Amino acid sequence: MNPQDQWLHQKEKVLAWVRLGFSIAGIVVVLLNPERGARFPLLSQASLISFFLYSLLVLIIVSRAGSARDRFNLWWLAPVTTSLDLIWVSVIVLSTGSPTPFFAYYFFPVLTASSRYGIRGGMVAAVVGLLLYGLIRFHPAAQDSVAWDIFIIRSIYLLFLAYIFGLLSEFEQKQNRKLTALYKTAADAAAKEERSRIARELHDQLLQMLATLSLSLEACARNLSQGPDETARELRSMQEMTTQSIAEIRHFLSGKEISVLAPGTLIESLKGDLSFLRDGLGVHVILDNEPEELNLPPEAERELYYVIREGVMNIAKHAHASNAAVLLQVTDRQVRGAVEDDGVGFDAEHRVPNGTLGLRSMEERVRKLGGSFNIQAALGKGTRLSFTIPLPA
Numbered sequence: 001m002n003p004q005d006q007w008l009h010q011k012e013k014v015l016a017w018v019r020l021g022f023s024i025a026g027i028v029v030v031l032l033n034p035e036r037g038a039r040f041p042l043l044s045q046a047s048l049i050s051f052f053l054y055s056l057l058v059l060i061i062v063s064r065a066g067s068a069r070d071r072f073n074l075w076w077l078a079p080v081t082t083s084l085d086l087i088w089v090s091v092i093v094l095s096t097g098s099p100t101p102f103f104a105y106y107f108f109p110v111l112t113a114s115s116r117y118g119i120r121g122g123m124v125a126a127v128v129g130l131l132l133y134g135l136i137r138f139h140p141a142a143q144d145s146v147a148w149d150i151f152i153i154r155s156i157y158l159l160f161l162a163y164i165f166g167l168l169s170e171f172e173q174k175q176n177r178k179l180t181a182l183y184k185t186a187a188d189a190a191a192k193e194e195r196s197r198i199a200r201e202l203h204d205q206l207l208q209m210l211a212t213l214s215l216s217l218e219a220c221a222r223n224l225s226q227g228p229d230e231t232a233r234e235l236r237s238m239q240e241m242t243t244q245s246i247a248e249i250r251h252f253l254s255g256k257e258i259s260v261l262a263p264g265t266l267i268e269s270l271k272g273d274l275s276f277l278r279d280g281l282g283v284h285v286i287l288d289n290e291p292e293e294l295n296l297p298p299e300a301e302r303e304l305y306y307v308i309r310e311g312v313m314n315i316a317k318h319a320h321a322s323n324a325a326v327l328l329q330v331t332d333r334q335v336r337g338a339v340e341d342d343g344v345g346f347d348a349e350h351r352v353p354n355g356t357l358g359l360r361s362m363e364e365r366v367r368k369l370g371g372s373f374n375i376q377a378a379l380g381k382g383t384r385l386s387f388t389i390p391l392p393a
Contacts, residue, residue, distance in 0.1 A: 007176060009065065012077065013266060015112050016059040019085070022108055023052040026092060044095035051088045078116045082125060085109035092134040099146075105152060106133065110162045118173065119166030126162035128253075130155050261296045261305045270303060270326060273312050283321055289328040296330065300389060303365045304328075304335065310362050311339030311385050319343025319383065333393075335371075338386040348377040362387075 026048045058081055089105040097100055106129040114122030133154075137146040261269055267289055277283040296304070308326055315324050323342030329336045359375065360387065366373040371389035 009062070011115060012062045013059075014345075015115065016055070016062045018111075019081075019108065020052070020055040020059055022105060023048070023055040026105070027052060030096075030125065033044060040095040043091070047088065047095055051092065054084065054088065078112075082109050082113050082116070082121075083111065086125065086132060087128055089129070090136060093133060094136050106130075107161060110158060111165055114162055114165030114170045117166075118170040119163055122162035122166035122169075123159065126158045130158060152374075160286065170347045173378065236332055261302050263301065264295075266294055266296065266301050266305055267292075270308060270312075273309055274324075276328065277312065277316055277324060281316060283315070284323045286323075286325040287328075288325065291330065294328070294330055296335070297392065300335070300369055300391065303369055304337070304389070307362045307365050308337065308339055310358050314338070314383075314385075315341045315343065319345075321382065330391075332391070334391055335389045337389075338384055340382065340384040341381040345377045345379050345382050347379055348375050359385075 026364065030044060030048060058077075061077070086106075086109045089102065089109065092102050093100050094145045106126075109129060110122055110125045113125035117124075134151065137151065197381075267287070270287060274285045274287055278285045294301075308328075312326065315321055319341045321341035324339075324341040327336075327338045327340075363373040366387045366389060371387055373387045375383075376386070377383040
């Protein structure tokens with residue numbers, strides 16, 4: 001059940017307990033003062049006991065509906081119980097004569113109708129209750145009619161309570177609708193964020209490794225002419241990557257976080273990725289980092305690695321470049337970096353909004369760290385992806 005259904009069920013359960021309390025109180029009143037049921041003793045006893053059993057049955061129905069897995073949808077319960085409450089209260093009032101302490105029981109169906117249907121429902125229940133009460137007390141065959149002034153005062157009380165209860169109920173329903181809308185918005189946002197996270201995980205790790213395998217196959221095909229030793233080395237490398245991919249997929253499917261970078265190994269990992277460009281694709285690569293030993297927070301180091309590796313893989317897959325460079329400069333307050341190549345480039349001014357998944361993932365990771373991301377590219381003039389990330393003081 002969603003929060004709105006849970007609240008409706010909880011409200012119906014409270015009303016069921018209150019009804020049961022009214023029924024028990026009525027039996028206790030007649031037991032303590034038998035004269036209250038002296039006019040029609042048998043009818044009085046039958047109406048009070050049956051009202052208790054009916055109240056107990058409604059409580060059981062509501063409780064079982066709440067424990068069921070299906071949506072709380074007892075739409076028929078509200079009109080049926082409101083009608084039965086009015087009839088039962090009127091029978092109890094009729095059987096106990098006048099003056100009766102049970103006029104106050106009309107408050108209960110008015111309360112339930114107001115809580116379910118607002119002001120209009122409460123007022124309708126109050127008017128019906130007053131008509132039934134007036135029929136009982138002012139019928140020509142009635143032996144104990146009530147004074148008009150008392151009837152008018154009681155009518156005002158009942159109508160006023162119906163209005164107040166209905167007003168509060170309508171306010172509560174508006175708030176519940178707002179909360180439900182917020183709940184749905186939050187759930188949609190959480191689902192969207194989870195889809196984005198899964199897409200990033202798949203793209204930045206598993207798909208990147210598969211892309212590397214594909215490029216390795218191309219390199220292996222080129223190396224066939226150079227001799228079996230070079231080909232065997234490439235095949236062993238691909239076998240290791242395949243085994244690692246299988247292990248990471250298993251970790252991902254089990255819900256475990258996949259970690260591809262040990263703390264403090266950013267430069268070493270980047271050198272390994274860049275060696276593939278150099279040895280496998282014949283691209284002249286430069287890694288320029290200042291200072292030589294980087295001391296970055298673990299989260300910043302991890303996100304930087306994903307960003308730079310994505311840039312490097314884009315060079316390998318799309319750039320057809322002869323030269324590439326990765327630049328990193330770390331100061332006390334920020335990290336400045338760039339991944340650039342002299343390849344075919346692309347039209348940055350007319351690219352698809354939000355870019356490809358790879359570029360979008362790079363930008364999201366940089367902005368996640370509070371940084372800025374910039375793309376400079378032109379057809380035939382290469383590409384430069386630069387970023388600036390602030391470091392915590």
